[in-house]
Amino acid sequence: MKITEPKFDEQEIRLLRQCLDSKWVTQGPMTGEFERLFAARHRVDHALATTSCTAALHLAVLALGLKPGDEVVVPAFTWVTSAHCAEYVGAKAVFADVEEDTFNLDPAALEAAITKRTRAVVAVHLFGLAARMDDIMAIARKHDLAVIEDAACAVGTTYRGIPVGGIGTIGCFSFHPRKVITTGEGGMVTTNRAELAERIRSLRNHGATGVAPGDDPSKPYTMSTFNQLGYNLRLSDIQAAVGIAQMDKLDGLLAERLQRAQNYSTLLCEIEEIVSPSAPEGSGHSYQSYVIRLRDGDRGRRNSVMDHLAAHDIQTRPGTHAVHRLGFYAQKYGLRPEDFPVAANCEDTSITLPIFPGMTDADQQRVVDCLRRALRA
Numbered sequence: 001m002k003i004t005e006p007k008f009d010e011q012e013i014r015l016l017r018q019c020l021d022s023k024w025v026t027q028g029p030m031t032g033e034f035e036r037l038f039a040a041r042h043r044v045d046h047a048l049a050t051t052s053c054t055a056a057l058h059l060a061v062l063a064l065g066l067k068p069g070d071e072v073v074v075p076a077f078t079w080v081t082s083a084h085c086a087e088y089v090g091a092k093a094v095f096a097d098v099e100e101d102t103f104n105l106d107p108a109a110l111e112a113a114i115t116k117r118t119r120a121v122v123a124v125h126l127f128g129l130a131a132r133m134d135d136i137m138a139i140a141r142k143h144d145l146a147v148i149e150d151a152a153c154a155v156g157t158t159y160r161g162i163p164v165g166g167i168g169t170i171g172c173f174s175f176h177p178r179k180v181i182t183t184g185e186g187g188m189v190t191t192n193r194a195e196l197a198e199r200i201r202s203l204r205n206h207g208a209t210g211v212a213p214g215d216d217p218s219k220p221y222t223m224s225t226f227n228q229l230g231y232n233l234r235l236s237d238i239q240a241a242v243g244i245a246q247m248d249k250l251d252g253l254l255a256e257r258l259q260r261a262q263n264y265s266t267l268l269c270e271i272e273e274i275v276s277p278s279a280p281e282g283s284g285h286s287y288q289s290y291v292i293r294l295r296d297g298d299r300g301r302r303n304s305v306m307d308h309l310a311a312h313d314i315q316t317r318p319g320t321h322a323v324h325r326l327g328f329y330a331q332k333y334g335l336r337p338e339d340f341p342v343a344a345n346c347e348d349t350s351i352t353l354p355i356f357p358g359m360t361d362a363d364q365q366r367v368v369d370c371l372r373r374a375l376r377a
């Protein structure tokens with residue numbers, strides 16, 4: 001059994017055919033429609049499609065003008081690019097520990113990590129669970145920080161009923177195939193601030209800043225000018241065609257994930273050694289991943305459980321990385337594994353169980369039975 005798989009049907013095929021028949025395959029009308037649907041669903045003024053969430057995070061730090069000497073607080077348990085984005089522009093990723101029960105940034109650790117050089121915080125909604133945005137936003141306001149919501153896993157997640165991605169300064173989403181909806185690779189930047197959207201629109205398109213004053217845009221020889229250094233981080237219309245079809249499925253996909261997650265939690269509740277994911281009051285969960293922890297476990301025991309599941313053809317993965325232990329950050333900043341003990345423990349004891357659209361009760365029962373046997377072995 002695979003850890004996940006996307007859901008496609010005739011709708012993706014139809015829109016792909018429409019895109020190919022139109023002969024317009026780079027960023028164009030399909031991307032515009034995908035952005036419009038995404039912005040409406042996440043209740044933001046601006047949504048800009050990109051090649052990945054990593055590209056979205058890169059565009060976010062560029063648009064915010066982060067630079068060498070600046071510090072960005074990042075949870076120590078996350079995907080590596082939540083931190084890399086700060087380093088791309090020469091700023092410093094400063095880690096803060098997470099909460100064991102939610103895997104998300106601990107607001108007290110965020111506050112403790114702030115120095116006079118701190119300019120931003122990356123609030124990760126890990127595995128689809130909304131971070132404690134009330135606390136994070138209050139701390140950000142107090143210290144005048146930008147809030148980048150890393151919502152890679154959190155398409156459709158809400159916090160106190162508000163979709164994530166429009167609560168902080170900028171939101172960044174992923175459409176990698178392990179995410180709630182997919183375009184193969186792809187991402188989206190969201191914001192309610194027109195000047196940031198304008199900068200991002202230009203930065204993702206080589207730094208193009210429109211026709212120079214005095215030039216006639218109707219002339220065949222008139223080209224855009226480039227007043228800033230930019231990149232090519234545009235999503236193609238081929239991918240956007242898939243994205244439009246996926247947006248139509250979003251509510252159904254979220255409902256199915258929620259139902260599967262609730263079923264897992266019911267099946268797992270009598271297994272004393274397993275801690276199921278929990279959501280604090282107000283935090284919605286997309287269950288992009290269903291990640292359990294072994295209570296009082298360690299890496300060796302966790303690995304033996306995963307080996308047992310693999311031997312029975314059930315694919316699993318650790319939750320994600322304790323990023324401060326990865327070579328790049330450990331060496332660059334002299335970080336020790338014990339510096340962020342909760343993140344280290346989350347990496348060592350977490351297991352992502354299979355969850356995907358079309359999963360059956362029997363599939364889930366097989367996973368749980370196998371897990372029970374693995375724990376007894």
Ligand SMILES: Cc1ncc(COP(=O)(O)O)c(C=O)c1O
Pocket residue numbers: 052053054055078079081082124126150152153173174175176186187
């Ligand atoms: C929390 C988080 N941030 C960022 C990313 C990067 O997303 P992408 O693969 O679209 O660049 C991921 C991907 O797994 C993620 O989980």
